[in-house]
Structure formats: structure tokens, C-alpha cells
Amino acid sequence: AQTVTQSQPEMSVQEAETVTLSCTYDTSESDYYLFWYKQPPSRQMILVIRQEAYKQQNATENRFSVNFQKAAKSFSLKISDSQLGDAAMYFCAYKSGGGADGLTFGKGTHLIIQP
């Protein structure tokens, strides 16, 4: 079974600074997808960024980028120019390619933005 580990229960960053959230995963599969989701206090999960395992290029979405290290099974999220609205729980998630499994989530990292 796949597992996703987020080793930072909580991170704090000053507004406008850069922060990196860590995620590692364990799988024996070669075809999979990785995601970062944001869950603000309103509780709705919002997709931040996604990465296909077969793509070597790291995904970027505006201020959000990932560092995907396939051999190390690492998938960290970098948030540049942090904003107060970035404060939320961030979940790393894994999805097998093919098959009927849903997403496997980590336990999350609580991101605090200091004004």
C-alpha cells in the first residue's frame, strides 16, 4: 500500500517570504500522480498543484512550485511571496495511475503566515 508522509505538522513564515513544505511517499509503482491540496478553515479542499510522475519537469502554478525528486520519492511544495491568504492546512496526496483507488493523503502541514 502506498503511504504519504508529511513530517512537518506546522510551519510558520513571514508574509512575503518563501516557505517549503515537505512530502515523501512510498510506492512500488512507476505510474502515478502527486498533488498538493490546500484546506482553509472553511474546510473545502482546493487543488494547488499537480505533477505526473512521468514528467521530469517540476510543475509550477504562479507562486507555487514543486521539487519532484522521483528517485528519492520526495515531492516538496515551495510557496514564494507568502500571503495571508495562504494560511491553511496543506495536504500532499498520491494517486496510482490506473486502478480504482482514490487519493492517499498525508496528515497535513498547518501553515501559519506571520504578518
Add this chain to the structure above:
Amino acid sequence: DTGVSQDPRHKITKRGQNVTFRCDPISEHNRLYWYRQTLGQGPEFLTYFQNEAQLEKSRLLSDRFSAERPKGSFSTLEIQRTEQGDSAMYLCASSFSEGFGYTFGSGTRLTVV
């Protein structure tokens, strides 16, 4: 399209009662997933539908849990004989393509008293 809708937002029930939650996915999405999220944890996958076919249900937590998607549109999740341990947020998500991205609803918060 206003996204994935879940109803009700909150449900308080007495232990032993049956509850049913509804999820309306984005209309173009043929894939529908149910998750459970307990406090301080990431969501836990429960079951998956592709159109009306339930392709994965082994992750449902017990035989008290069941889900349907009768016409490949909305879905329901039923919990029979609720227990206090069933108290959690139940999330629905939909997608039109594997790995593209999954849109989540706001969830139904269940409290069993």
C-alpha cells in the same frame, strides 16, 4: 456549474440512527469519490464510482456503510446504525480524468451523540 455540492452541511444524529448524505458532482465529471476526514487527519478514501458503476468499495469502513450512484449523476452515502466513532467530515470529490485533479465539495459534518 457551481462545483461539487454536498447536502446537508451538518448532521447531528443519535447513536443507532441511519443517516444519508448526498453529493452532486460537477456535471461533466464521470468519476466520483467519497472520503472521510477526522480531526487532525488527512482525508481517507472510502469508495469510487465511474459513472454508475461502483468500482471500489473495499475501503468502506464496515458493512454499515454503503454508497450508490444510481444514474451516474448524484451519489448518496448511507451509514446505518451510527456509532460515535462515525463522527467525522464526509467529503465527496469528482473528476473527469484520472490524475487531472479532483474537485472537492465542502463536506458533510456528522456528529453522533
